[in-house]
Amino acid sequence: MEDIEDLLVGSGGGVPPGFRLPITAVGLNPKKNKNKNKPNPNGNSNKLSQIQDPLAPLSPKIPGTQTIYIKTFGCSHNQSDSEYMAGQLSAFGYPLSDNPEEADLWLINTCTVKSPSQSAMDTLIAKGKGAKKPLVVAGCVPQGSRDIKELEGVSIVGVQQIDRVVEIVEETLKGHEVRLLSRKTLPALDLPKVRKNKFVEILPINVGCLGACTYCKTKHARGHLGSYTVDGLVGRVKSVIADGVKEIWLSSEDTGAYGRDIGANLPILLNAIVAELPSDASTMLRIGMTNPPFILEHLKEIAEVLRHPCVYSFLHVPVQSGSDAVLTAMNREYTVSEFKTVVDILTELVPGMQIATDIICGFPGETDEDFTQTLSLIKLYKFPQVHISQFYPRPGTPAARMKKVPSTVVKRRSRDLTSVFEAFTPYVGMEGRVERIWITEVATDGIHLVGHTKGYVQVLVAAPESMLGTSAIVKITSVGRWSVFGEVIETIPHINDTVSGNERPKQEKKFPGLNHYETSACSTKSENCCCGPESCGGQSEKCAVTKNDVQLEDRNSRNLIGWLLRKRKNHVEKHVEKPVENEIGLGSQKKQEQTQGSLREWGVVDRALLGGMLVSFLTIVTLLLHLGFRILSSN
Incomplete structure (x- = not known):
């Protein structure tokens, strides 16, 4: 038709x-x-x-x-x-449902990058x-x-x-x-939207790309680069912040190519957006997938943005292969050395910088030596997140006509690379650290909430859902392969929430953590888009306390009374928490009695603090009386 x-x-x-x-x-x-x-x-x-x-x-x-x-x-x-x-659809009254059986119509939004995605689409359409x-x-x-x-x-x-x-x-x-398939102007950014996660705004900054990768089918669909204006994107940022969004993800087929069709560039856009983010870092910015060729000339400017307190120190940069010969066959327009330059400079200039990457195993013409070079690259940098894909020939692409590597070899290389990657332990050394995290979703286990550090390390905390959309100071209690676990020390009030009268309730109860349970809110399987998937999380083997955390600690340390009260509160909470963890099977009445009994207990530190306060009070009263008598006697 x-x-x-x-x-x-x-x-x-x-x-x-x-x-x-x-x-x-x-x-x-x-x-x-x-x-x-x-x-x-x-x-x-x-x-x-x-x-x-x-x-x-x-x-x-x-x-x-x-x-x-x-x-x-x-x-x-x-x-x-x-x-x-x-x-x-919702604005015009159509109810939306997650249950396909009860729906009157199915709307299927498809991906053409890999055969499994299109096969799943075919199955759903047939159903x-x-x-x-x-x-x-x-x-x-x-x-x-x-x-x-x-x-x-x-x-x-x-x-x-x-x-x-x-x-x-x-x-x-x-x-x-x-x-309706004709190409026209870009869809407006201010259309009605129903977010999958109400705290996360996925903001498309451009469509299409400038590349011509030989394996890529997405450009056939998304076309040549088309960028939204800086003013239009900034206006959307202001709007979603007012709506209560706590994370903004910049998304496109290639973020780094932004603006080259309209006389702008990525640093110009990033600086304009950062200027609109709340000063209390209540809303964070995450920069999307960026191919190496288009950020090489802007590395220092991008590094400066990534250091900003309101921007995650995380970037997804696909390499696809550690062999220059394979990169040439892919028409990726950069070398392995140039990719290393991107990684090295960003890691050097941005404290706690985390980089995720992609690898395609078994691209046509890939030799054992080519694959060995890829293994060496991954071992060298020990990337905390690597999206590993087997090559899938897409109809109509130049790579589909190239001589294929035997499927048994492709599968073996994929297994070998996966084994190397999973042997990394990126979180060793994080236990005991204090970090600020931003909490935006519930983990797949249904128990923990998911937060991310400044470096986008995924932190799982056992906390009530009322903490969704907040940020908090946490102590890392244990580490797993894909996530770390944290205990909330205190929540951070947000200026915007307080001003609007929507200040969230503070956490009143500490929930026992299940530190032996290893889970990830993000699937380890990813759907690639064009030249790489949008990352669903980054992990780190280096994770320092952010600048905001240090300032918070310094500010709190100046307030002696506040410090004493927090120490007393933490002391009581430790006594309260133990019976709840150890006697989890007891009835609510027994736990309440234990909690009340713990509150009545006074330790040595409590007595010493109370005694010191009484002595200080009596000393001040004595001095005041003495001064009063001297003044009266002199008259």
Whole structure:
């Protein structure tokens, strides 16, 4: 089927982003009519029947009342697109559900980077067709491979047409097949949005890229570089901060290439955004995946931004191979030496800097010597996070026509590299450290909350969900392979929360931690996007106390009374916590009695502090009385 454009001249002009156009403005393909080639009585071509008759019978259900199920594959940019589509559907009254069975329509946002992702999409589409569900397919697969058989009979929305999802859903529910794949201006940033995590804003800063990697299918879908303006992005940042967002993730197919099509660059954007972040570091910025060629000339400027208290000292820089010969075959436009320059300079200039990277095993033409060089690179830097992928030939790419490495060799190399990576112990030495973390989600175990340090080390804390969206000072109690565990010492009040009257309740109870339980809120499997996946977390073998933590400690140490009160509070809490941990099976009444009994206990330190305070008080009173008598006697 050919792409269907708007059928009314001028229908796109003067329409605000996200506005639902009349149904006659949507390209429609009704169910096939067996008599489609017969002329109608008026002698006009039956092609005009593609426009919906406004007098046609209405759908059994009122538009805007059907339930929508949204499934997203791929990178954070795809996730952001899904959140924008969910926001528009929700704004027009469509209920959203995580249960596909109860939904009236399925919206599937797809990824074309790897075969497993597209295979999962194919399976889901087949399941939806089998269940007689109306289907809308979005994302990179239909945009880059519109003619594949799996997309027959389903509606399609292109990557630059997500602001028209409401129209497409409405027409699909009426039984029409709608396809909107034309490229146009970028979707507006101020569209309604339903975030998967209300504390995290995924902010697309550009679409497409400037590269031409021989294995990459994503560029076929996302196209050439198209950047949002600095003013537009800064305006979005201001808006989401006002909404209570605590983390902003900059996302794109290549963050480092930002602005080269509009006369700007990444450092200009980063400095403009950082200037709008709250001074109390209540909202943090995370810079997205960046390929080496486009940040080499800006390393010092980017390092300065990464040192900022409101920016995570973390960056995802894909290398893909440790062999220059393989990088040339991939058309990656940099050498291993240049990649090392990026890593070395950022690590030198940014305290606690963490870098994640990607490796493709078994690229066509990769020799054992090439793979050995890759192993050596990973061993040299001991990256805390490495996304390891086997090569998947994508139809239509130059690499798909290259001579392939035998699959048994590819799998063996993938296993060998995984074994090397998993042998690293990046968290040794962190136990006992005090860190500031930002808490934004619940861990997959359903017990811990997930926070991240300035270096984006994942910290799991046993704490109430009321702490989501806050930052806290924690002590690292134990370390695992993928995460570290921490105990909350104190929460940090945020200026914005206090001013708005939404100050969060302080933690009143310490929850016993399950330090033997190793879990990760992020999956160890990742979906690559273009030249690498958006990282879901970074870990560190070096993790220093941040500048903000040091300032907080210095400020608190000046207040003697506050220090004494906190010491007394910590002393009591330790006595309170032990019975709860040791007698976890006791009834609530017994635990309450033990807690009250602990509060009545006074130790030697307590008596000494109380005695000192009484002596000081009596001394002051005596001095005042003495001075008073002398003044009276002199008169």
